[in-house]
Amino acid sequence: MTRIYLDHSATTPLDPRVLEAMLPALGDLYGNSMSVHSFGRDAERTIEQARDTIARLLNCRPHEVIFTSGGTESDNLALRGPAQSARTDGRPFTLITTPVEHAAITVTARQLQQVLGAALRIVPVDHFGRVSPDALRAALQNLPPDGITLVSLIYANNEVGTLNPVAECAALAHEFGAIVHTDAVQAAGNFALDIDVLGVDMLSISSHKLYGPKGTGALVLRDGVDFLSSHSGARHEDYRRAGTHNTPGIVGTAKALEIARAELDDTTARLSALRDRLIDGVLSRVPDVELTGHPADRLAGHASFAFRSVESNTLLMILDQHGIAASSGSACKVGNPRPSSILEALGYGPDWTRGGLRLTLGRHTTQDEIDTVIDVLPDIIERTRKLSAISMS
Amino acid sequence: MNQKPRVVVAMSGGVDSSVAAALLVEQGHDVIGMMLRLWSEDCGAGGSNRCCTPDQMADARRIADQLGIPFYVIDTQAVFRNTVVQYFIDRYAAGQTPNPCLECNRLIRFEWLLDHARAVGADCLATGHYARTAPAPDGSIRLLKGRDPRKDQSYVLSVLTQDKLRQVLFPVGDYVKAEVRAIAARHGLPVASKHDSQDLCFLADGDYRRFLAEHAPDAVRPGPILTRDGRELGQHTGLPFYTIGQRKGLGISAPEPLYVLAIDPARNALIVGTRAELGRSALIAGHVNWIAGSVPPEPLRADVKIRYTARPAPAAVHPLDGQRVQVVFDAPVRDITPGQAAVFYEGDTCLGGGIIAL
Numbered sequence: 001m002t003r004i005y006l007d008h009s010a011t012t013p014l015d016p017r018v019l020e021a022m023l024p025a026l027g028d029l030y031g032n033s034m035s036v037h038s039f040g041r042d043a044e045r046t047i048e049q050a051r052d053t054i055a056r057l058l059n060c061r062p063h064e065v066i067f068t069s070g071g072t073e074s075d076n077l078a079l080r081g082p083a084q085s086a087r088t089d090g091r092p093f094t095l096i097t098t099p100v101e102h103a104a105i106t107v108t109a110r111q112l113q114q115v116l117g118a119a120l121r122i123v124p125v126d127h128f129g130r131v132s133p134d135a136l137r138a139a140l141q142n143l144p145p146d147g148i149t150l151v152s153l154i155y156a157n158n159e160v161g162t163l164n165p166v167a168e169c170a171a172l173a174h175e176f177g178a179i180v181h182t183d184a185v186q187a188a189g190n191f192a193l194d195i196d197v198l199g200v201d202m203l204s205i206s207s208h209k210l211y212g213p214k215g216t217g218a219l220v221l222r223d224g225v226d227f228l229s230s231h232s233g234a235r236h237e238d239y240r241r242a243g244t245h246n247t248p249g250i251v252g253t254a255k256a257l258e259i260a261r262a263e264l265d266d267t268t269a270r271l272s273a274l275r276d277r278l279i280d281g282v283l284s285r286v287p288d289v290e291l292t293g294h295p296a297d298r299l300a301g302h303a304s305f306a307f308r309s310v311e312s313n314t315l316l317m318i319l320d321q322h323g324i325a326a327s328s329g330s331a332c333k334v335g336n337p338r339p340s341s342i343l344e345a346l347g348y349g350p351d352w353t354r355g356g357l358r359l360t361l362g363r364h365t366t367q368d369e370i371d372t373v374i375d376v377l378p379d380i381i382e383r384t385r386k387l388s389a390i391s392m393s
Numbered sequence: 394m395n396q397k398p399r400v401v402v403a404m405s406g407g408v409d410s411s412v413a414a415a416l417l418v419e420q421g422h423d424v425i426g427m428m429l430r431l432w433s434e435d436c437g438a439g440g441s442n443r444c445c446t447p448d449q450m451a452d453a454r455r456i457a458d459q460l461g462i463p464f465y466v467i468d469t470q471a472v473f474r475n476t477v478v479q480y481f482i483d484r485y486a487a488g489q490t491p492n493p494c495l496e497c498n499r500l501i502r503f504e505w506l507l508d509h510a511r512a513v514g515a516d517c518l519a520t521g522h523y524a525r526t527a528p529a530p531d532g533s534i535r536l537l538k539g540r541d542p543r544k545d546q547s548y549v550l551s552v553l554t555q556d557k558l559r560q561v562l563f564p565v566g567d568y569v570k571a572e573v574r575a576i577a578a579r580h581g582l583p584v585a586s587k588h589d590s591q592d593l594c595f596l597a598d599g600d601y602r603r604f605l606a607e608h609a610p611d612a613v614r615p616g617p618i619l620t621r622d623g624r625e626l627g628q629h630t631g632l633p634f635y636t637i638g639q640r641k642g643l644g645i646s647a648p649e650p651l652y653v654l655a656i657d658p659a660r661n662a663l664i665v666g667t668r669a670e671l672g673r674s675a676l677i678a679g680h681v682n683w684i685a686g687s688v689p690p691e692p693l694r695a696d697v698k699i700r701y702t703a704r705p706a707p708a709a710v711h712p713l714d715g716q717r718v719q720v721v722f723d724a725p726v727r728d729i730t731p732g733q734a735a736v737f738y739e740g741d742t743c744l745g746g747g748i749i750a751l
Contacts, residue, residue, distance in 0.1 A: 314509070317509075320463065321425070321463070332468075333454075333466060335430025335466030335467055335468045335469070386512075
C-alpha cells in the first residue's frame with residue numbers, strides 16, 4: 001500500500017541536506033563547546049556559526065538566540081523566565097494568553113498560576129481562532145502597578161492553522177509595558193520571520209517542524225527582558241539555558257531554517273494551491289463538513305475540518321488503514337478522546353468538537369496524493385459516521 | 394492487491410488474545426489489533442477500567458508491535474455505559490443477578506467491535522475466547538466448547554447468532570491453556586496471566602454492592618426476610634446484596650441453617666428456607682438464542698449450565714414459544730438464579746441459551 005503523509009504539522013522528515021550538514025557534528029566535532037582545548041573550540045565555532053546564521057535569518061543579534069531542546073522547552077523558558085524574575089523581585093506577575101495556544105503554553109500557564117500565583121488572563125478568540133487587538137486591549141486594562149506582564153500569543157495555531165496579528169498585538173502590548181512572546185513553532189517554516197518587524201521580545205521555534213532534526217530548537221530572547229531562567233546549571237547560553245550544547249541539533253536547526261528561507265516563496269505558493277484544491281474538494285464532496293480556522297489567513301499547507309457526528313479517533317484509524325496519515329485535536333492513542341478544546345474555543349458545539357481532522361501538506365506532497373484523499377474521503381467519512389452514530393446516541 | 398484475508402483481533406494485553414493474534418499472523422492473515430476502551434466508574438477522575446488500564450494498553454500495543462500488526466484503541470466508553478452497565482444496574486434493580494459478560498459479548502464485542510472491524514475492511518473478528526466453531530452438515534456453523542474443559546468459555550458466547558458465528562474466529566479454542574502458554578513463550582510473548590479478564594471490569598474496586606448503592610439507590614432498600622409461608626424472620630439490607638443459595642450473612646437465627654431461596658422484588662422481600670427447599674427441578678428462561686438459528690420443533694435432551702461455573706446437569710428443554718423455554722432437570726438443581734444464563738449443550742456443542750426468568 002502506498003502511504004500518504006499529511007501530518008507535517010506534527011513533524012516533517014529530515015531534509016537530506018540538513019542531515020549532511022549535521023554529519024560532521026555527529027562525528028569529528030564531538031568536543032564540548034565549553035572546553036578550553038581545541039576540541040571544544042571546534043565545537044564552539046560550529047555552534048556560533050549556526051547562531052550567526054539563525055540571527056541573520058530572524059533579524060536579531062546572535063546572543064539573543066538561545067538553543068533549546070525544541071518548541072516545548074522554548075515555550076517553557078519564555079513563560080517561566082519572566083515569572084521567576086517577577087517572583088524574585090517581589091513584583092506581581094500577570095500572564096495574558098489565549099485559548100488556542102499549544103499545550104506547552106496552556107499547561108505551563110496553569111502551573112505558573114498554581115505554583116507561583118501568576119494572574120492568568122485569557123483573551124477570547126473569534127470563530128476562526130484569531131485574537132483581535134481590541135480583545136487584547138481589554139485584557140491589558142487594570143494591570144497591577146509595578147508588575148511584570150507577559151503576553152504569549154501563538155503565531156499560527158497548530159490545529160486550525162489560523163494566523164494571528166502578532167505584530168499589531170505586540171505593538172499594543174508594548175504600549176501597556178508588557179513583554180511579548182510568540183510561539184512560532186508552526187510558522188517558522190512558512191514565513192520570513194523578522195523579529196524587528198514582529199516587534200516581539202521572545203519567539204519559539206522548533207527544528208523538526210521545518211525538516212530539521214527532532215529534539216532541538218531555539219528561543220529568541222531579546223535584550224532587556226526580565227528573565228530568570230528556569231533551566232539552571234552551568235553557564236551555557238549565558239545562564240539562560242544550561243546543558244551541554246547539542247551540536248548536531250544546533251547545526252541542523254540553522255541549516256533547516258536556511259533552506260526553508262531560501263525555498264519559501266516556491267513552497268508556499270505550491271502548498272497554498274494544493275491546500276485550496278484539497279479544501280475545495282472536501283467541502284464540495286462531503287456533507288456536513290466545515291473548514292475550521294480562517295479560510296485565507298492560514299498556514300500554507302494546512303487544511304483542517306470539522307465533520308458533524310464523526311469520532312475522529314475512528315476516522316484516523318480508517319484513514320490509517322488506507323495509508324493516509326492525518327491527525328486531529330481530539331484523538332488519543334489510549335481510546336479516551338476528548339472534545340477538541342480548540343474547536344470548543346472557536347464556538348463549535350458537541351456535534352462537531354469530536355470530529356476534527358487536520359491534513360497538513362509538505363514539500364513532498366503531490367497533487368496525486370491530494371486527489372487520492374479527495375476521492376476516498378467521502379466514503380471513509382460515511383463509514384465513520386455509521387460507527388460514530390452508535391457511540392454518540 | 395493484497396489477497397490475504399484481513400482479520401481484526403480483540404486484544405487485551407493478556408496471554409490468550411496475544412496468542413490468538415500470534416496464531417493468526419502465523420497462519421498468514423492480514424491482522425489488525427484492536428482494544429476496547431470500556432467505561433469504568435472512575436474513568437473521569439483519570440482512573441481506568443480494570444480491564445483496560447494504561448498498563449494493559451501499553452502491553453497490548455507492545456505485543457502488536459512485536460507481531461508487526463497495527464493496533465488501535467477504540468473508545469467504547471459511552472456505548473458500554475449505556476448498554477452493559479445500565480443492563481447490570483437495571484437487572485439488579487429488578488431483583489435479578491445478571492451476568493453482564495453475555496450482554497457485552499452480544500452488544501459490544503460481537504456487534505460494536507465487529508462493526509469497527511468491518512469498517513477497516515476486515516472479514517472476521519477474532520477473540521481469545523476458549524471456544525471453537527465447526528461447520529454442521531446443513532451448512533450452519535456450530536459453536537463448540539473449547540478444547541480445554543477447565544477454560545471453556547462457550548457459556549458467555551451462547552448469545553451468538555449464525556450471522557455472527559460466520560464472522561468470528563477463536564484461534565486459542567483448539568488448545569489447552571498450557572499449550573497457549575507454550576505458544577506465547579515460543580513467540581516471546583508475556584506468558585504471565587496478569588491481565589486475566591475481570592468479570593465486573595467497570596467497578597473501581599470490585600465491590601458491586603457499593604456500586605449498586607450508588608447507582609441504583611432505589612433498588613437498595615431494607616425489607617423483610619420471609620419464609621415460604623410468609624413468616625417474617627428479620628430484615629435484609631437491600632435485595633441486590635444477596636444471591637440465591639447464600640447462607641451466611643443473613644443475620645437471622647433459626648434452629649436449622651437457612652438459605653436464600655428467592656428474591657421477591659414486588660414485595661422487596663428475601664425468601665429463605667432450609668437446604669431441602671433449595672433444590673428446584675425446573676426453570677423458565679427467556680430471551681432464548683438458538684445458535685442453529687431456529688427453534689427446535691420438539692423438546693430435546695440437553696446438559697444445562699445455570700451459571701458460568703456450574704456443572705452441566707441433564708435435563709429436558711421444552712420450547713414454549715420463540716423466546717422462552719422450560720427446562721426440566723432429571724434431578725433437582727441448587728441455586729437456580731434469575732438473571733443468570735441457562736445454556737444448553739449436546740456433548741461439546743452449545744445449542745444456545747436464555748436468561749433465567751424464574
